[in-house]
Amino acid sequence: xxLPDYYEFCCRxxxxxxxxxxxxxxxxxxxxxxxxxxxxxxxxxxxxGLIDVVSRVLQDRLAGILIADNVPPDSDLRIVxxxxxxxxxxxxxxxxxxxxxxxxxxxxxxxIVVSENASDLMAFSGAGALKRPLKPLIAIPTTAGTGSEVTxxxxxxxxxxxxxxxxxSYFLLPDVSILDPRMTMTMPPFxxxxxxxxALSHATEAYYCLQKNPLSDAHALSAxxxxxxxxxxxxxxPSDLNGRLAMSIGACxxxxxxxxxxxxxxxxxxxxxxxxxxxxxxxAMAILLPYGLEYNMHKCEDIIARLLLxxxxxxxxxxxxKEQKAQKVVSLIRQMNEDLHILTNGRHARxxxxxxxxxxxxxxxxxxxxxxxxxxxxxxxxxYNPEDTDYTDNLMVLEAAWxxxxxxxxxxxxx
Amino acid sequence: xxxxxxxxxxxKPFKRAYVSIFLWFTGRAIQAAAKVDEQVRREFNSLPDDFxxxxxxLPDGPWMVIGREKGQVKYLGGxxxxxxxxxxxxxxxxxxxxxxxxxxxSTALATARNRLITExxxxxxxxxxxxxxxxxxxxxxxxxARLAVKRYPSWTPGRKFFGRIGIYSRAMLGI
Ligand SMILES: [Fe+2]
Numbered sequence: 141x142x143l144p145d146y147y148e149f150c151c152r153x154x155x156x157x158x159x160x161x162x163x164x165x166x167x168x169x170x171x172x173x174x175x176x177x178x179x180x181x182x183x184x185x186x187x188x189g190l191i192d193v194v195s196r197v198l199q200d201r202l203a204g205i206l207i208a209d210n211v212p213p214d215s216d217l218r219i220v221x222x223x224x225x226x227x228x229x230x231x232x233x234x235x236x237x238x239x240x241x242x243x244x245x246x247x248x249x250x251x252i253v254v255s256e257n258a259s260d261l262m263a264f265s266g267a268g269a270l271k272r273p274l275k276p277l278i279a280i281p282t283t284a285g286t287g288s289e290v291t292x293x294x295x296x297x298x299x300x301x302x303x304x305x306x307x308x309s310y311f312l313l314p315d316v317s318i319l320d321p322r323m324t325m326t327m328p329p330f331x332x333x334x335x336x337x338x339a340l341s342h343a344t345e346a347y348y349c350l351q352k353n354p355l356s357d358a359h360a361l362s363a364x365x366x367x368x369x370x371x372x373x374x375x376x377x378p379s380d381l382n383g384r385l386a387m388s389i390g391a392c393x394x395x396x397x398x399x400x401x402x403x404x405x406x407x408x409x410x411x412x413x414x415x416x417x418x419x420x421x422x423x424a425m426a427i428l429l430p431y432g433l434e435y436n437m438h439k440c441e442d443i444i445a446r447l448l449l450x451x452x453x454x455x456x457x458x459x460x461x462k463e464q465k466a467q468k469v470v471s472l473i474r475q476m477n478e479d480l481h482i483l484t485n486g487r488h489a490r491x492x493x494x495x496x497x498x499x500x501x502x503x504x505x506x507x508x509x510x511x512x513x514x515x516x517x518x519x520x521x522x523x524y525n526p527e528d529t530d531y532t533d534n535l536m537v538l539e540a541a542w543x544x545x546x547x548x549x550x551x552x553x554x555x
Numbered sequence: 556x557x558x559x560x561x562x563x564x565x566x567k568p569f570k571r572a573y574v575s576i577f578l579w580f581t582g583r584a585i586q587a588a589a590k591v592d593e594q595v596r597r598e599f600n601s602l603p604d605d606f607x608x609x610x611x612x613l614p615d616g617p618w619m620v621i622g623r624e625k626g627q628v629k630y631l632g633g634x635x636x637x638x639x640x641x642x643x644x645x646x647x648x649x650x651x652x653x654x655x656x657x658x659x660x661s662t663a664l665a666t667a668r669n670r671l672i673t674e675x676x677x678x679x680x681x682x683x684x685x686x687x688x689x690x691x692x693x694x695x696x697x698x699x700a701r702l703a704v705k706r707y708p709s710w711t712p713g714r715k716f717f718g719r720i721g722i723y724s725r726a727m728l729g730i
Binding site: 144145146147148266267306349350351402517518519520522523524526527528553554555 | 667706
């Protein structure tokens, strides 16, 4: 166990989890004194009938239900302001966010504007700009991945000015997060696979990054065990309600872990490949995760080795020689990607050269790797990675991850 | 009744003096490194023309300010008051500053332990952290610099030798 001299840990979100968790919403709202919530979601979630499930729970208890389903796949400043206006015009008093990362970010942004009675969200960007609690926010994730139902961050893009602003405050933590398997059951297998790998990358990175501490460790380890065991099951059998619930809880645990101990090179390069080539976040995480472990191996082999227990179970853990434990963790994650590749009929990419867009065109041409390596130097996740990363390190990892071959550990600079 | 003496921020004179001198010298060394080291020059060139950076101790100093003026990187003294700062790295208190600046904790670990607060745009802050890491490698013997940075770089002996001479002499002279 690594015991840092000093650390901070905070997660004050009430988690309501279970097969009929949604039914608790009216009670939870009245606990907060709210009568008129605004439901914020996107077209995909609404189209899948998930809002109907939520409204059915609410309709006999609340007078009118307001739904805004115009959140774009990428959070957008203009939409945040629009939704805030809608909230004010209708005299709402709480927000229910139903969706993935972009919906959660948007809802947090709207909440800042309406609670602070502000005209411009951007005045509150950065860390520590918020000084008091916001309006009640209930988060209902529809993917088991981002963990944004328990994080204090929101990222909002200003597409007109090409700016990406981050908002960081404990007041952005939702008041309640509801984990109900009905909300993730309709997710198609390949999205289940990549969002699940995002969650696994949160747990794993939280466990080896510099801000790790005993409390984040506890969350990370249970997250790894939950996700590793249930992800292939739900990809194979999407309507497995118990598996879905386990995945939601795993992703939530992972979210608590990484929002307190931060992430490293996997997210660093993942953010960059997303901004340069548009690689979906979860897919980038799935591809990069084994490389992140390999890259940091010489700095934290003992720590990585401990992940074998929640993954492989007691017998395998005990039967694996000490010096092979960490390497086994890496190969189990690679095997997981292989399995997901087969279960999704090849849609789950195992390396960057396999990532294709809707038309089947490769999304990451090899020539873009230098640009990604450079873009990663602008991203804060590098700060918390155990080993230093410069342009050439980034490029080396990206090239291996493009090809899909293990990292040549003798080439990793060790200082 | 006994009167309890209030411990003021002005206490701990040895630590304050150490931190003040350290910041003053680092400021001058960064100015020197921007002339001597190619990588430091490149980092500064990627920053805005009027870029200003401050490193120091909360709540009331000491501080050092570095800025770009007409393309030149300059040590601008110890008073950030009234300046628009692009990036500010603030150590939580004098104890923390002493811990970091006597290299018992790396910049990265200090950030991870909430002892070093970064304000400003992340890409610019990261560039300044890279600059400070490079300057530390020049100024300190390997044994100590290893504790200050995540990974001790493998520079050519020429870069280290001539860079060290250039930076030390320029920092002493303030040019
Ligand atoms: Fe992620």
